[in-house]
Amino acid sequence: MNYRTIWISDLHLGSTQCQADVLLDFLKHNDSEKLYLVGDIIDFWSLSKKMYWPRDHNTVIQKVLRKARHGTQVIYIPGNHDENVREYDQYVFGDITVKNSDVHTTFGGKQFLVVHGDEYDTIAKCHRWIAKLGSEGYDFLIWINRFLRVIRRWLGWQSNFSLAAFVKFKVKNVVQFISDYEVSIVSTLQDRGLDGVICGHIHHAEIKDIGGFLYVNTGDFVESCTAIVEHFDGTLELVKWHKTESVDDHNLATINATDMPDYSASFGNAE
Numbered sequence: 001m002n003y004r005t006i007w008i009s010d011l012h013l014g015s016t017q018c019q020a021d022v023l024l025d026f027l028k029h030n031d032s033e034k035l036y037l038v039g040d041i042i043d044f045w046s047l048s049k050k051m052y053w054p055r056d057h058n059t060v061i062q063k064v065l066r067k068a069r070h071g072t073q074v075i076y077i078p079g080n081h082d083e084n085v086r087e088y089d090q091y092v093f094g095d096i097t098v099k100n101s102d103v104h105t106t107f108g109g110k111q112f113l114v115v116h117g118d119e120y121d122t123i124a125k126c127h128r129w130i131a132k133l134g135s136e137g138y139d140f141l142i143w144i145n146r147f148l149r150v151i152r153r154w155l156g157w158q159s160n161f162s163l164a165a166f167v168k169f170k171v172k173n174v175v176q177f178i179s180d181y182e183v184s185i186v187s188t189l190q191d192r193g194l195d196g197v198i199c200g201h202i203h204h205a206e207i208k209d210i211g212g213f214l215y216v217n218t219g220d221f222v223e224s225c226t227a228i229v230e231h232f233d234g235t236l237e238l239v240k241w242h243k244t245e246s247v248d249d250h251n252l253a254t255i256n257a258t259d260m261p262d263y264s265a266s267f268g269n270a271e
């Protein structure tokens with residue numbers, strides 16, 4: 001597939017959480033004129049605890065660099081797990097530009113602030129240690145889930161059940177956290193003459209109109225393996241990527257029309 005723009009975030013390269021194989025498959029089958037890396041690309045928090053850098057994490061970096069060399073405009077917006085990169089705001093490394101935030105204009109002329117979004121997360125901002133604790137608890141869940149995935153594969157069960165996603169949606173205050181986050185970011189930005197925000201950070205992909213302001217979240221490549229894409233007519237879409245074993249079957253499962261309102265009308269080509 002070829003798009004005008006692709007946004008991906010929360011890859012967490014350098015941590016065991018990263019689903020590098022699915023990510024590589026996504027990068028292989030999807031191209032764009034512009035590629036935004038919306039933070040938590042390299043997980044320096046995790047690397048500082050334990051050095052982990054398998055070969056396919058290198059391949060991811062190489063693939064992104066190759067896209068940049070072949071004409072894709074790559075913009076790296078650092079997040080909180082790669083906050084040290086924020087010191088290099090506006091620097092150009094090879095073909096990749098670092099920007100702490102950016103304003104993207106769609107084909108239809110809509111303006112979106114692109115930012116990782118941890119600055120709007122009151123928990124991460126005010127209580128860094130709570131955020132770290134949360135991140136470690138999450139690590140543990142992911143680890144259990146990986147273990148269950150191996151067992152399921154071994155037993156030949158086909159299931160997309162994700163323990164972390166399950167627990168996340170069962171734990172009521174996490175749901176509350178997601179909605180608090182959305183409200184916090186939208187209320188901060190809605191009076192700045194923008195049409196919306198495109199962020200990451202909370203690992204929960206979404207395209208949602210909140211009081212006439214479009215809240216867009218890229219999700220992650222840790223659990224959900226999601227991306228946001230802009231078609232050549234300016235339409236935004238949430239893409240969930242699945243990697244399957246068969247050669248001609250790996251394809252994108254577009255979110256059902258019933259799951260998500262159609263934004264093509266409001267965010268399509270504004271002639």
Ligand SMILES: [Mn+2]
Nearest residue numbers: 040079080201
């Ligand atoms: Mn983050």
